[in-house]
Amino acid sequence: DTGVSQDPRHKITKRGQNVTFRCDPISEHNRLYWYRQTLGQGPEFLTYFQNEAQLEKSRLLSDRFSAERPKGSFSTLEIQRTEQGDSAMYLCASSPTGMRTDTQYFGPGTRLTVL
Amino acid sequence: AQSVTQLDSQVPVFEEAPVELRCNYSSSVSVYLFWYVQYPNQGLQLLLKYLSGSTLVKGINGFEAEFNKSQTSFHLRKPSVHISDTAEYFCAVNTGATGNQFYFGTGTSLTVIP
Numbered sequence: 001d002t003g004v005s006q007d008p009r010h011k012i013t014k015r016g017q018n019v020t021f022r023c024d025p026i027s028e029h030n031r032l033y034w035y036r037q038t039l040g041q042g043p044e045f046l047t048y049f050q051n052e053a054q055l056e057k058s059r060l061l062s063d064r065f066s067a068e069r070p071k072g073s074f075s076t077l078e079i080q081r082t083e084q085g086d087s088a089m090y091l092c093a094s095s096p097t098g099m100r101t102d103t104q105y106f107g108p109g110t111r112l113t114v115l
Numbered sequence: 116a117q118s119v120t121q122l123d124s125q126v127p128v129f130e131e132a133p134v135e136l137r138c139n140y141s142s143s144v145s146v147y148l149f150w151y152v153q154y155p156n157q158g159l160q161l162l163l164k165y166l167s168g169s170t171l172v173k174g175i176n177g178f179e180a181e182f183n184k185s186q187t188s189f190h191l192r193k194p195s196v197h198i199s200d201t202a203e204y205f206c207a208v209n210t211g212a213t214g215n216q217f218y219f220g221t222g223t224s225l226t227v228i229p
Binding site (some may be wrong): 003042093103104105 | 119121124147149151156157158159160161164166205207209216217218219220221222
């Protein structure tokens with residue numbers, strides 16, 4: 001399977017703990033996106049990378065959130081001091097070049113539950 | 116700010132009946148429009164996209180959508196639905212004003228009734 005993969009698929013944590021999610025994009029895709037999806041809502045943009053450079057961040061991404069793509073391949077999203085409001089599905093997507101006309105290919109998501 | 120409105124949160128329809136899922140967007144600049152489908156426990160998958168040219172766009176699984184600039188709409192249609200079309204459908208817009216940010220609607224849950 002050469003699609004976008006995310007790990008873990010599910011994460012349950014206690015409030016105040018740190019969590020880290022991983023995304024492996026489609027091989028050779030230059031652009032990688034992170035989204036958050038809450039119940040009854042569509043995906044909300046968080047941030048994106050062009051290769052290893054983080055080019056844009058949403059104001060939804062508070063200072064407790066950090067994302068990296070160190071070698072321009074896989075990416076990690078870390079949430080520090082989790083809050084119950086962080087409970088959501090975190091989606092990763094990749095696209096070949098980053099052009100606005102690109103199709104984004106989505107992974108299955110990581111569902112985070114903060115108790 | 117850009118926005119996408121999906122007017123129907125839930126649409127039940129009988130098998131083999133036609134369906135239309137509505138999407139309106141707000142933008143004063145050129146837009147690229149997309150429809151994605153999300154099957155249970157799966158990632159979002161592109162159904163179709165409008166970039167330019169013909170306003171009628173055909174996608175996978177027999178779906179099509181029509182871009183209407185004057186009404187700022189991009190409604191999704193299928194003439195005859197199947198049980199397997201039961202899923203969540205998301206309309207999304209990407210405009211030049213937002214760089215490469217996609218704005219998604221809140222989704223329409225399509226349930227096909229046997």
